[in-house]
Amino acid sequence: MPVLGEPAPDFEAATTNGPLKLSDLKGKWVVLFSHPADFTPVCTTEFIAFSGVAEELKALNVQLIGLSIDSVHSHLAWIRSVKEKMGVEIPFPIIADLDMKVAKKYGMLHPGISDTATIRTVFFIDDKGIMRAMIYYPSSNGRYIPEIIRLVKALQTSDKYGVATPANWQPGDKVVVPAPKNKAEMDKRLSEGYECKDWYLCFKKI
Known part of the structure; x- marks a missing residue:
């Protein structure tokens, strides 16, 4: 399998x-x-x-x-x-x-x-x-079939930019910035220009 x-x-x-x-x-x-x-x-x-x-x-x-x-x-x-x-x-x-x-x-x-x-x-x-x-x-x-195309594009986008894609993502939409691994990263991201809903959920355009 x-x-x-x-x-x-x-x-x-x-x-x-x-x-x-x-x-x-x-x-x-x-x-x-x-x-x-x-x-x-x-x-x-x-x-x-x-x-x-x-x-x-x-x-x-x-x-x-x-x-x-x-x-x-x-x-x-x-x-x-x-x-x-x-x-x-x-x-x-x-x-x-x-x-x-x-x-x-x-x-x-x-x-x-x-x-x-x-x-x-x-x-x-x-x-x-x-x-x-x-x-x-x-x-x-x-x-x-459009979901198969969308998923290929999502996977390739994640690989190219080191990001994740949110629910219902389509090419051109904002992507999800990986969650911080420690407090220093958490504090830093708030000043990096991302669109943050909370410390663990931030979006950006690519």
Whole structure:
């Protein structure tokens, strides 16, 4: 099972774009997401939505990768159907995981839902290969794709500026200054020009 703050489990797998090894992607952020099955209605809407933000994610140095417990041939037939019937090209690789090796490494199988289909998970892996965030959804409900974009931007902002982001943060909003570690830091911050609600809660623009 993956753990936040630790290296994401490495894997090598066949995809619709050819062989892929996670560790070869170091230097890029990775958004790895699973779906229950090809040729299913909710999954189709999600793949169309993910395709719509693929270029935005690419501009953020993110490699988007899909996965389900289906074969490469099934994936290829499905994405061809999506292109022919819905006019959408799926530009990112989809992992074929018939032996469930990747699904089991990443805890994508929840027996209370299904023993043979992955739930809807999203894993956020940074450019050093560290697991930074995970979101789980049931098979019945599609993901809200703008939140995935927002979280990538929030994580990258935290890394770049050494800050945190408050609830409902959007790019351009004020960020949270890390809480002081001692009395000297607490006293100093009150004169550093931050917008402070109290000694432990201060905001700033970046």
